């Protein structure tokens with residue numbers, strides 16, 4: 001029997017995967033995130049907001065691609081400015097950027113395995129993990145097809161596969177449903193719900209209906225600020241307000257919220 005080391009007795013989970021306090025982030029010279037305070041734990045969190053609201057800048061910051069300008073940020077218990085902590089933190093992150101680069105001659109399998117390797121997964125675990133996630137996103141029959149031969153929706157599914165290959169504790173998806181057909185979108189929501197049972201998933205999207213169907217809570221950003229956080233049902237409730245325009249209660253709730261925020265500011 002071996003002795004248990006002290007570090008094995010340390011708690012391994014943090015109640016908040018994302019903790020930010022008055023977070024400010026620049027995009028070029030522009031202050032795109034203007035003081036955002038947020039605590040998010042496990043679940044599927046939908047991030048809505050108009051063009052230019054700062055969603056992508058926030059996602060890039062949470063993915064440790066860009067650094068905060070001011071304020072506090074902790075990810076999975078690690079301070080974002082802790083340089084030594086970044087490497088182990090990145091092994092536990094999954095990120096689908098809005099516009100992701102790839103080598104067009106890679107196959108789906110090469111691409112997913114390559115990203116698994118970049119996240120320092122044990123080499124022996126990579127082929128099996130890649131195969132599992134390729135199946136989960138419904139690309140098993142295209143696993144050995146070159147990326148350049150895929151449709152836009154299939155390419156995005158390959159992007160989602162690489163984002164979840166390391167079974168991340170924090171998954172950041174920037175507009176993952178762009179180009180997905182309705183059947184794929186429904187399957188994708190199911191996948192999100194499964195992952196959100198144990199992990200923190202933040203999904204940026206313009207599709208209010210995806211948020212209502214798949215998310216445990218909704219965040220709305222406008223002009224670099226968080227202007228709403230609540231349950232999808234709370235957003236739908238706001239749709240009763242006469243300010244709301246849109247084809248569904250949730251869309252009306254979203255537009256009413258933005259109008260009220262802008263008229264108050």
Ligand SMILES: Nc1ncnc2c1ncn2[C@@H]1O[C@H](COP(=O)(O)OP(=O)(O)OP(=O)(O)O)[C@@H](O)[C@H]1O
Nearest residue numbers: 027028029030032050051052053054055056057058
């Ligand atoms: N590299 C940059 N240089 C200057 N300004 C930038 C840069 N990147 C983003 N911005 C500006 O920062 C603001 C926030 O942009 P961001 O891409 O984060 O918004 P978004 O909510 O993701 O928008 P969208 O829904 O259009 O993707 C916008 O006004 C944008 O013009």
